[in-house]
Structures are given as C-alpha cells and as structure tokens.
Amino acid sequence: MTEVLYDILGIGNAIVDVVAATDDQFLSRHDMHKGAMRLIDTAQADLLYAAMPPGKESSGGSVANTCAVAAALASRVAYIGQVADDELGRVFRHDITAAGVTFPTPPLIGGAPTARCLILVTPDGQRTMNTFLGACVALDASDVQPNVVAKAAVTYLEGYLFDPPAAQAAFYKAADAAHKAERQIALSLSDAFCVNRHRDAFRRLVAGHVDILFANEAEITALYETGTFEEAANLARHDVALAILTRSEAGSVILRGTETVTVQAQPTKVVDTTGAGDAYAAGFLAGLTQGKTIAECGRMASLAAAEIISHYGARPEKDLRKLVAA
Amino acid sequence: MTEVLYDILGIGNAIVDVVAATDDQFLSRHDMHKGAMRLIDTAQADLLYAAMPPGKESSGGSVANTCAVAAALASRVAYIGQVADDELGRVFRHDITAAGVTFPTPPLIGGAPTARCLILVTPDGQRTMNTFLGACVALDASDVQPNVVAKAAVTYLEGYLFDPPAAQAAFYKAADAAHKAERQIALSLSDAFCVNRHRDAFRRLVAGHVDILFANEAEITALYETGTFEEAANLARHDVALAILTRSEAGSVILRGTETVTVQAQPTKVVDTTGAGDAYAAGFLAGLTQGKTIAECGRMASLAAAEIISHYGARPEKDLRKLVAA
Numbered sequence: 001m002t003e004v005l006y007d008i009l010g011i012g013n014a015i016v017d018v019v020a021a022t023d024d025q026f027l028s029r030h031d032m033h034k035g036a037m038r039l040i041d042t043a044q045a046d047l048l049y050a051a052m053p054p055g056k057e058s059s060g061g062s063v064a065n066t067c068a069v070a071a072a073l074a075s076r077v078a079y080i081g082q083v084a085d086d087e088l089g090r091v092f093r094h095d096i097t098a099a100g101v102t103f104p105t106p107p108l109i110g111g112a113p114t115a116r117c118l119i120l121v122t123p124d125g126q127r128t129m130n131t132f133l134g135a136c137v138a139l140d141a142s143d144v145q146p147n148v149v150a151k152a153a154v155t156y157l158e159g160y161l162f163d164p165p166a167a168q169a170a171f172y173k174a175a176d177a178a179h180k181a182e183r184q185i186a187l188s189l190s191d192a193f194c195v196n197r198h199r200d201a202f203r204r205l206v207a208g209h210v211d212i213l214f215a216n217e218a219e220i221t222a223l224y225e226t227g228t229f230e231e232a233a234n235l236a237r238h239d240v241a242l243a244i245l246t247r248s249e250a251g252s253v254i255l256r257g258t259e260t261v262t263v264q265a266q267p268t269k270v271v272d273t274t275g276a277g278d279a280y281a282a283g284f285l286a287g288l289t290q291g292k293t294i295a296e297c298g299r300m301a302s303l304a305a306a307e308i309i310s311h312y313g314a315r316p317e318k319d320l321r322k323l324v325a326a
Numbered sequence: 327m328t329e330v331l332y333d334i335l336g337i338g339n340a341i342v343d344v345v346a347a348t349d350d351q352f353l354s355r356h357d358m359h360k361g362a363m364r365l366i367d368t369a370q371a372d373l374l375y376a377a378m379p380p381g382k383e384s385s386g387g388s389v390a391n392t393c394a395v396a397a398a399l400a401s402r403v404a405y406i407g408q409v410a411d412d413e414l415g416r417v418f419r420h421d422i423t424a425a426g427v428t429f430p431t432p433p434l435i436g437g438a439p440t441a442r443c444l445i446l447v448t449p450d451g452q453r454t455m456n457t458f459l460g461a462c463v464a465l466d467a468s469d470v471q472p473n474v475v476a477k478a479a480v481t482y483l484e485g486y487l488f489d490p491p492a493a494q495a496a497f498y499k500a501a502d503a504a505h506k507a508e509r510q511i512a513l514s515l516s517d518a519f520c521v522n523r524h525r526d527a528f529r530r531l532v533a534g535h536v537d538i539l540f541a542n543e544a545e546i547t548a549l550y551e552t553g554t555f556e557e558a559a560n561l562a563r564h565d566v567a568l569a570i571l572t573r574s575e576a577g578s579v580i581l582r583g584t585e586t587v588t589v590q591a592q593p594t595k596v597v598d599t600t601g602a603g604d605a606y607a608a609g610f611l612a613g614l615t616q617g618k619t620i621a622e623c624g625r626m627a628s629l630a631a632a633e634i635i636s637h638y639g640a641r642p643e644k645d646l647r648k649l650v651a652a
Contacts, residue, residue, distance in 0.1 A: 053424050054384075054425050095380035
C-alpha cells in the first residue's frame with residue numbers, strides 16, 4: 001500500500017475573493033439571492049465590479065479555504081485547482097503555499113484569467129457570492145494524478161466543481177484512484193442552487209463514490225428533494241458512511257451507520273460568514289485524519305468555523321492550534 | 327478666477343497594499359526598520375513575497391488613502407497617480423473611483439506593473455512597509471494638468487513621491503499652477519527615511535512652495551536636523567502658513583502664525599496603524615476646506631485616524647460622516 005503523504009488532498013475552484021460591505025438594497029437591485037452563489041460571465045463581472053463599493057482581495061475558493069484551515073490545524077495538505085499565469089494567480093499560489101499547503105497544479109497559460117468571486121457582505125454578516133470561473137473551467141481529469149490521490153488519506157471534492165463540466169470527469173477519476181488505494185472520498189455539496197443545477201450527477205456521485213458527505217440543511221433537502229431535514233438526513237445515512245450535516249447557529253448533526261452525534265455551534269459575534277462551512281469541514285477532516293472521535297471532530301469543526309466568521313475573509317487570522325488546544 | 331470643482335486634489339504613488347500579520351523576528355531576519363518604509367526592487371519584492379505569510383490585498387498609497395477618507399467625509403476629491411494596465415491597476419482604479427474620487431490619470435501601457443507595498447503588521451499594530459514602485463516611476467510633469475490644479479482648493483502632495491525622480495518636477499509644476507490660481511499647496515513629509523534621502527529638495531519645497539505641512543515628530547526633526555521637537559516646530563512655524571505636527575498617542579500640535587492649537591488623540595484599540603497619518607490628513611483637510619476652525623479640523627483628523635487604526639487596512643470601514651457628526 002502507498003504511504004500516506006497527505007491527510008487531505010483538496011480539489012476545487014481556485015478563486016480570489018473580492019469582498020465589499022454593502023446593504024440589502026444593493027442585492028435586490030442586482031437580482032441576487034442573499035447567501036447564495038451565482039455564476040457570472042465576463043460582461044456581468046465587469047458590470048457588477050463597476051457598481052460595487054471598494055473591495056479587499058484575498059485568496060478564496062471553498063475547498064482551498066478548507067485546505068488552508070486544515071494546514072493551520074497541523075494537517076498535511078495538498079490542493080489541486082486551476083489558476084492562470086497572471087497577478088491574481090500568483091496571489092492565490094503565494095497564499096495557499098504560505099499557508100503550508102502543497103499546490104502542484106501548474107498555471108494555465110494563454111487562457112482565461114484567474115477566477116474571482118465578487119462577495120457582498122451585508123450588515124447581518126451574510127455573504128452573497130458572484131463567481132466568474134475564468135481559468136477554473138480548464139481543470140480536467142488530466143490535472144488529477146492517481147499516484148497523488150493514492151497518497152492522501154482523504155480526497156475532498158468541492159460541489160461547486162460540478163459547474164465547470166470537465167471537472168466532473170476529474171472527480172470520477174479521483175474517486176476511482178482513491179478507492180483503488182483504499183482511501184476515502186469526501187464531498188461538500190457547496191450550495192443548494194448548485195445541487196439543483198446538477199442533482200442527478202450529485203445523486204450518482206454520492207450514492208456510488210462518496211464516503212464522507214458535508215452539507216447544510218438547504219443542500220441536503222435539495223439533494224433528496226425532501227421537505228424535511230429528518231427525511232433527508234435518513235436518506236444520507238444510507239448513502240454514505242459518514243454524513244456531516246450543518247444547521248448554522250443550531251449546530252450540526254453527524255450520522256455514522258446507526259450512530260447520531262449532535263454538536264453545538266460555538267457562540268461568536270458574526271462579522272462575515274464567508275468560509276464558515278469551509279472551515280467547519282477543515283476542522284472535521286483534520287480531527288478525523290488525526291484519529292479523533294466523531295464528537296471531537298465536531299468540536300474542532302465548530303471552533304474553526306467560529307474563528308472564521310468572527311472577521312472578514314475566509315482564511316484564519318488566529319492561531320487555530322492554540323484555539324483547539326485551549 | 328476658475329471655479330473650485332474639488333476641495334482636494336491629491337498627487338501620489340498609486341499602490342496596492344499586500345498586508346500580512348507577522349512577528350518582530352521576521353522583521354529582523356529581513357533587515358527592516360519597524361514602522362518605516364523602504365524601497366525594494368523586483369528581485370527583493372519576489373524574495374520577500376515568497377517568504378511572507380498569506381496576505382490580503384487592498385488599495386493603498388499614502389495620498390490615495392487620504393483622498394478616499396476625505397471623500398468619505400463628503401469632500402469633493404480628485405487624485406493623480408500612475409497605475410499600469412494590469413489586474414492590480416484595475417483594482418486600484420475601481421477602489422478609488424468607488425470611494426467617490428475622480429481619477430483621471432490613464433494607465434501606463436507596456437511599462438512596469440502596478441506598484442505594490444508589502445506591509446508586515448506586528449502584534450503591536452505597527453506596520454513596516456516594503457514598496458516596489460513599479461509604474462509609479464513613470465509619473466512626471468506631463469501628468470499634472472494646470473487647469474485641474476486650478477480647480478482644487480488644496481493640492482495635496484505626498485512626500486514619498488520624491489523617490490521616483492520625475493515626480494519632483496510634477497510637484498513644482500503643481501505648486502506653480504496652484505499659486506497662480508490663488509490655491510493652496512499641502513505636503514506630507516511621509517517618512518523620516520524619505521526626508522533624509524531628499525532633505526535639501528524637501529527644504530527648498532517647504533520654504534518656497536508649501537502652505538500647509540503635515541509631519542510627525544521624526545519627520546519634522548529630520549527635515550530641520552534638530553534634536554528637539556520644539557526647535558523643529560518653531561522652524562516649521564516660520565516656513566509655512568499652517569504646520570500640523572502629529573505625535574502618535576500624544577496627539578497633535580497645529581501651528582498657524584503665532585497661534586498654537588493642541589489636539590488630543592482619540593483613545594482606540596490599535597489593530598493596524600497603516601494609513602493612520604493619511605486618515606489624519608484627510609480629516610484635517612476635509613474640515614479646512616469645509617470652513618471649520620483649526621481645532622475642529624484637528625478633531626475630525628483624530629476621529630478619522632482612530633477609525634483607520636481600529637481595523638486592518640488603510641481605507642475606512644465605518645461611516646465617517648456619522649462618526650464626525652456624533
């Protein structure tokens with residue numbers, strides 16, 4: 001059996017966030033669903049950027065955020081994602097590398113620019129995201145090396161990656177390589193609208209290839225087209241070995257076979273929820289690959305999420321190892 | 327006489343900040359003077375960026391920060407500065423325009439990239455800056471239109487602009503145009519090391535062409551090569567119509583002819599001092615051009631500086647008009 005070199009290998013959309021504070025009227029004026037992610041093309045990105053307030057740039061991308069947080073929690077982490085050979089691509093590479101994550105994917109030369117996500121944060125701390133995928137659409141199965149997947153205890157896939165079509169093939173290739181090497185596949189459903197766009201593909205992936213599933217209430221009910229959380233949770237329990245279902249301030253529920261563990265959310269002042277789910281997954285996967293109990297994994301997950309929502313931006317500012325140890 | 331279209335016209339280095347949290351050991355290892363600004367070339371910028379932690383990008387530049395803060399205080403503001411035709415140049419243009427500042431300078435095509443400043447913030451909130459000037463060195467006298475200067479009540483010049491050599495000529499051209507139109511010239515000395523590099527040129531400019539001078543204690547004593555603040559303050563009193571001298575948490579002293587006004591600093595929690603002096607100048611100039619008394623200008627200056635140092639980044643996050651009104 002191949003040696004485990006990484007606790008977590010993430011595969012996701014490599015994105016630079018542009019975060020600005022705004023109000024609810026701005027969201028309505030630009031037809032946004034508060035709290036959701038929508039895809040925008042170059043023309044829409046230009047128009048929206050021109051209309052939005054001054055921003056702050058920082059590296060983002062859902063699974064990339066998870067990787068950075070997990071590295072801050074002492075996990076060994078690698079990341080596969082597509083940036084362009086441009087200034088924002090260099091910013092993304094610097095930030096994820098400086099966070100301690102191995103990032104082997106070479107930049108895309110001569111294609112679309114590095115992806116960016118225009119994020120509007122309202123006074124209630126909610127983030128509403130507008131993603132221009134740019135270079136991310138070039139990620140395909142050739143970017144996934146089976147020998148790298150075989151070296152990772154868990155390969156973590158981002159649901160958002162179902163939007164760029166070539167990435168779905170990359171997912172199946174990664175799942176195949178992981179299971180051949182007796183490793184695990186984790187998936188985040190990312191966003192209820194994303195699940196609705198790709199429900200059948202998600203159902204097939206979850207039922208046949210996923211070991212660990214992360215979803216919030218809206219995403220899991222969208223996946224199973226059920227009206228209640230309980231019904232959806234029961235279906236998830238049968239589809240995957242481990243389902244981690246988050247319910248914002250109501251905490252989270254972890255299902256493993258017949259076992260059910262409930263985890264409280266950490267009380268904290270909400271400044272910006274960008275990256276809360278990503279940090280939660282990081283805490284959980286870091287704990288899991290470090291051999292913690294499910295309840296301990298849930299506690300690490302909640303602590304990491306609480307740190308992230310207490311400030312602007314999706315990457316940690318405080319020493320997470322100390323926070324977890326305390 | 328030409329109509330006043332702008333309260334403030336700023337001329338400065340157009341820079342994107344890359345801010346990262348670090349410790350004192352990192353500064354010593356890389357030979358930095360804590361709290362100072364040093365110029366670095368492309369090779370040094372690459373090396374330092376590779377060594378520093380993950381960053382957050384936001385528009386900066388000393389006088390550009392002042393312009394953004396003054397616009398937030400309801401002043402009519404324009405800005406002259408040189409960015410390149412690249413991604414960071416577009417970020418800079420978006421941010422200053424979205425802040426409400428008119429920015430007429432076209433981007434530099436085919437030259438150096440947009441300037442960036444690698445800023446290390448230590449746990450005490452002090453910022454230490456490493457500036458790669460890039461496109462800024464292309465700013466010259468041809469970028470200053472006398473008819474634009476004539477429309478601004480105060481033209482505010484950044485001391486840092488004495489580093490790129492062609493910009494000094496732009497300063498003299500601006501000063502000439504301003505005084506012909508019976509407008510005022512304000513100058514910030516920017517940094518004691520910058521004053522030491524260009525002392526003679528600064529002395530000539532201050533004595534012959536500046537009406538309003540901003541400096542902190544280290545800068546004013548460096549300008550006049552005196553050991554005491556009092557001695558330097560007396561020399562400044564004779565050189566300029568209005569000298570505004572800041573002393574960090576000890577507040578500031580404003581000298582006008584024989585008059586002396588002392589202003590208390592606003593007590594606040596220091597997170598990041600980047601842009602504190604810039605915001606101070608913004609509050610003062612906004613008050614001055616809105617016809618406030620010198621003491622009221624000092625109070626607006628202190629309030630604006632306190633808001634900026636209470637968070638990461640050099641541009642305002644709270645509604646400054648409300649803060650000043652309260």
